[in-house]
Amino acid sequence: MTATTAPPAPPGETTAPGGGKRTRAAARAEGRAAWILALPFCLLFLVFTLWPVVQSLFMSFTDTRSRDLRTPFNVNVIGLENYTRAFADPVFRQAMANTAYFVLVGVPLTLTVALAAAVALNRGISKLRGVFRLGFYTPVITSIVAVAVVWRFLLETDYGLINTALAWVGIDGPNWLGDPNWSMPSLIMMATWRNFGTGMIIFLAGLQSVPWHLHEAAAIDGASAWQRFRHITLPMMRPTILFVSVTTGIGYLQFFEEPYVMTSGGPLNSTISMSMYTYNQFGFGNYGFAASLSYIIFVIVAVVTAIQFRLLREND
């Protein structure tokens, strides 16, 4: 490893004691050392991130299929055909609609739960804060695949824990994952359960910056807890809310494991997501088409992020 074997300091690297002006040779040595330090990262980054990003774009304009791996010269450039095909494809349109559903309901729900938990833990209670914080955060660190397996059982119609609990209060629970109307709400419920902890932790950090004397002053003037939340906490938390909604949105736009494990995209394609459809097309060997789908996701992620910045950054 380059890091352990420092070369002998080249002549000229020594600086005048007291930090005087360094010579040009010293500056050059510094530049060389910097690039030596940067080299391993840059090589790996170039090969495994930058190049694939570019190649993916190129591939999306070709008809590359899995069998072309051995015969790369059979690949034809077909222009925008993959893209027009994607937007004409009823299943991909369904996947886009499903993803929009997941994001538009899931992100606000996750943020609301996270913010409610953070506010409650920040000032509402005096003891056991750490216990609740730890408990609420636990699902975040677990594998989505594992929790999806568990949730599949919890959501079972006849012997699942959730419908059993609902039966106690006299509610006849639906066939969660088997009913096209309930399948997506089920996934959103699970995603919220798994992810609100991250937002909660960030909100808790953000709440520290809301000056408490404002709350006290408002309370003396007779403002209710809700009014104080609405007019003091929310406006001051705006940057934090923006940040959490952006990161949560980016994650949710790419949701994949939940439908893969819990519903296989069904029933009736009601839970197939853009990422899952892309993966399926890749699995069928349609590499060029899959690349174009992945770029569509990329562009959507970038556009949605930009919109969130606009919406939440502008002042009232």
Added chain:
Amino acid sequence: MLGSRKQQYWLYGVLAVALVAVIAPFVWMVLGSFKTTGELRQSPPTWWPETATLDNYTQLFARLDFGGYFTNSIVVATAVTAGNLVFCSMLGYALAMLDFRGKRALFVVVMTTLMIPGVVTFVPLFVLVANAGLVDTLPGLFLPFLVSPFGVFLMRQFILGLPRDLVDAGRVDGAGELRIYWRIILPLCGPALATLGILTFLGSWNNFLWPLVVAQTEQSYTLPVALALYSTGQNSTQYGLLLAGATVVVLPVLVVFMIFQRRFIEGIATTGIK
């Protein structure tokens, strides 16, 4: 200014119910892993196992090779973590403390890719790995993840906060930049390295899409891949087995989390990324 006493009791009640709802799936998972499949299909469901059995675990490790998948997950996550700690801190130091041509451009390029979704690169990445003959091998699983823009960002931010005098003092003593990095800067980066290490290990342990694509036979399955494929494949009706599998995936992470929870939560709060 906490709420009134009555309000507080209410809040404790609501939070306690929420806590039970959040934790219950895990408790049920662990308890369920000791039940027979027959018991898991009973209605109404049981909470405590009626006839506790270790069958699911013996099957998991004897009939299916979960020991092997566990090892694969550990090897991949360790390699990914080590790579990120070393390479990202090297570049982080250079970006924070050194002057060199192309520094700004490099930083901008790396940060721009921070937002690129993983799904964008996986098709050409697979072609690359396939051409290198690395499909279905462990290097194929970890090589693409040895560095991350996020790691660079985290290390650079942390090192920027260290006193510059340290570097100057090292230079006065005649140490080269690499030696300063290794002997002076790195030992001070403990908290940042710990945060990066934990988050990276966890991300790799739970990673799914890429291993699903690359690991094509049982010899290179990681735990999430094995669990997902068994849960959708021929073992999909063996409920006890699947819950035991989920427990094996989740429990090590839970234990590590309980030990390092403070660092975890500080890391999330300061970096904002899980």
